[in-house]
Amino acid sequence: MKHIIVKPESCTGCRLCQLTCSAQNFRLNTHKSARVGIVPRFPEGYFEVHLCNQCGVCQSACLVEAILVDANGAYVIDDSKCIDCGACVDSCPQKAIFRSPASPHPYMCNLCGACVPNCAAQALSWEEER
Numbered sequence: 001m002k003h004i005i006v007k008p009e010s011c012t013g014c015r016l017c018q019l020t021c022s023a024q025n026f027r028l029n030t031h032k033s034a035r036v037g038i039v040p041r042f043p044e045g046y047f048e049v050h051l052c053n054q055c056g057v058c059q060s061a062c063l064v065e066a067i068l069v070d071a072n073g074a075y076v077i078d079d080s081k082c083i084d085c086g087a088c089v090d091s092c093p094q095k096a097i098f099r100s101p102a103s104p105h106p107y108m109c110n111l112c113g114a115c116v117p118n119c120a121a122q123a124l125s126w127e128e129e130r
Helices: 017-025 057-061 087-091
Strands: 002-006 037-041 048-052 068-070 075-077 097-100 103-107 123-128
Touching: 017 037, 057 068, 057 087, 075 103
Parallel strands: none
Antiparallel strands: 002 123, 037 048, 068 075, 097 103
């Protein structure tokens, strides 16, 4: 199974990954609805990249078993079961479960991969699980 790997030291903060993600998953042209987070850290001069690494901590934290593994091997939130308690958001060690007006429930990377070829800095790549 493939996972998206992040090289944060390569990130330039251009937000192309976020724009691509929002367009692919929500049909929106905004970085604010992306399933990947980019946080500028200044004056230090780097960008934090928050992307689900498929660790499964959120699934264990979910009180109503609303987090499932889909056919791609991605952890996904079943909106029909989610009670919007925020336990998954609070438990995520990657800070990679997000909330947005574009979605009634929290959401995370679904491994669609649209961001990878659109990362001009090559900070994102696919890697086979070991």
